Amino acid sequence: MDKKELAQEVVQIARHAGAAIMAIYSKKDLGVELKADESPLTLADQAANEVICRALEKLSVQYPIISEENKAVPYETRKNYDYHWLVDPLDGTKEFIKRNGEFTVNIALIHAGKPVMGVVYVPCFDETYWGAEGVGAFLEANGKTTRLEVPAFKLADEGLNVVCSRSHLNDDTQAFVDKLKNPSLVPTGSSLKFLIIAKGEAHVYPRLGPTMEWDTAAAQAVLEQAGGSVIDEETKQPLRYNKENLLNPYFIAYGGLQQ
Structure with a gap:
């Protein structure tokens, strides 16, 4: 598995999910409802989740998907996962409802309990952050790719x-x-x-x-x-x-x- 190549495919998936979110963000009715734990859910959460899950299932490498918006996978099943996708299709739903732009699309690849790849897309700012083990971390924005290194x-x-x-x-x-x-x-x-x-x-x-x-x-x-x-x-x-x-x-x- 080429992690850089796979990350770029996931970047495109995250951006497509972001487009689905922004299509709803522009509407007056965000379709807000409350989940069982009383956290908010919108039409955008559901639309982005569908985009992501369908696209991940079409990749050449196939791994199970755990997503915030999917029915929970029993531990007896998932404890045997070697690799799996871990997805939050819209993180910051409260920020989305407030329309302050501070919400993200999140797709991670987990291997043996460790996140070895992650893509975070910020739809309102059109910024993509991604990192992959052995490759590094990067920000793609304004047509430029910048390597991220913490001071x-x-x-x-x-x-x-x-x-x-x-x-x-x-x-x-x-x-x-x-x-x-x-x-x-x-x-x-x-x-x-x-x-x-x-x-x-x-x-x-x-x-x-x-x-x-x-x-x-x-x-x-x-x-x-x-x-x-x-x-x-x-x-x-x-x-x-x-x-x-x-x-x-x-x-x-x-x-x-x-x-």
């Missing part, structure tokens, strides 16, 4: 840029921020939080609250291939995937952290 920093440095949620800082996150020297907060929606770090515009993203595997996998692949890391706050190891429970543990995403 080095230490947590003791003054004035670090800390990515955070647009809504609020919970107590654990505030406690983390309070340990830093004169940090600047960078409120951002969706998986863009990781990409700001991958671009070198922020240093750290403490996520001391709930997320799901599909929320993080693609952007983690990009950040790791840019030289960053996404660390489980409890084990201090890289965030892992295809667990029995698809809920992520608390984690911290770093740029080029130096000990």
Whole structure:
């Protein structure tokens, strides 16, 4: 498998899903409804999911698909997966509903619990971020492709840029921020939080609250291939995937952290 070639095929799939999202974004009625967990679902989530799943099923390499919008695959089945796709067709649905542009299409390839390829497309900005193991991380925008490499920093440095949620800082996150020297907060929606770090515009993203595997996998692949890391706050190891429970543990995403 040529990961670079496969990544480019997935980039096109993500862009097509983005076009499906933008077709609905331009309409007055976004078709908002609530899922069982009371999180919002729109016509765009469903349209993008259909585009992605159909296209992945037509690729020359075939892997199972786990998507936020598909019926859950039992752990007894998926625990045997070697490779699988992990998809969030529209991350940042709340941002989509607010029409602030901070939503993304996310497609990751997981191998033995590790994201080895990730594509994140930002439809409103027409930006594509992708990373693949052994290839690197890249941003495609304005007709140019730029290699992403995170700058080095230490947590003791003054004035670090800390990515955070647009809504609020919970107590654990505030406690983390309070340990830093004169940090600047960078409120951002969706998986863009990781990409700001991958671009070198922020240093750290403490996520001391709930997320799901599909929320993080693609952007983690990009950040790791840019030289960053996404660390489980409890084990201090890289965030892992295809667990029995698809809920992520608390984690911290770093740029080029130096000990």
